[in-house]
Amino acid sequence: MNTFExxxxxxxxxxxxxxxIQCRYQYDNFDNSHFVEVLPAKYLQECDDLTLMRNSFIIDFIKKFPSESLTFVTDGDLIELDDIIYLKQGKGYKLAKMALDNHECLEFPSDDEIEIFIEKDIFTYQGSNDKLSIAA
Structure with a gap:
């Protein structure tokens, strides 16, 4: 398996x-640096489950590719990605971003009965098996 895979x-x-969330990936061939941007920024900064997954990902990456580097970035960081080689957007990304931007209560239409709410600057994503709240 190569680093891209x-x-x-x-x-x-x-x-x-x-x-x-949405993730974008950029590779800098000059110094073997990999950058993964996570949007919206609130999730990378405040979601404990995402932090645990990210940390596990980084540890596995270092073990497999010790001569390369991996950095997670988001809005407001000094690093801006301009040569994206891979992008994956979650099915609720646009709706969640709109809800955070507009401070609205929204229901996410899906077969999984996922709901997204904004109330008093708290974003809540609730699915059949999980619930996540983040202060906006």
Whole structure:
């Protein structure tokens, strides 16, 4: 397995587990650096489950590819991605972003009965098996 396959496979797992995010991937050939951008920024900064998954991903990456680097970034970071080689957007990303931007209560239409609410600057994603709340 090469680094591209490893990173894109992990991005797929992350977005499948957190359908309200988007991940973009860039590789810098000059210094073997890999960058994964996670949007919206709130999730990368405040979601404990996503942090655990990200940390596990980084540890596995370092073990498999010790001569390369991996960095997670988001909105507001000094690194901006401009040469994207892979993008995966969760099925709830656009709706979640709109809800956070507009502070609205929204229901996410899906077979899984997922609901998204914004109330008093708290974003809540609730599915049949999980619930996540993040302060906006």
């Amino acid at each position: 490893f990173v894109t496979g992990m991005i797929d797992k992350i977005v499948d587990n957190f359908p309200f």
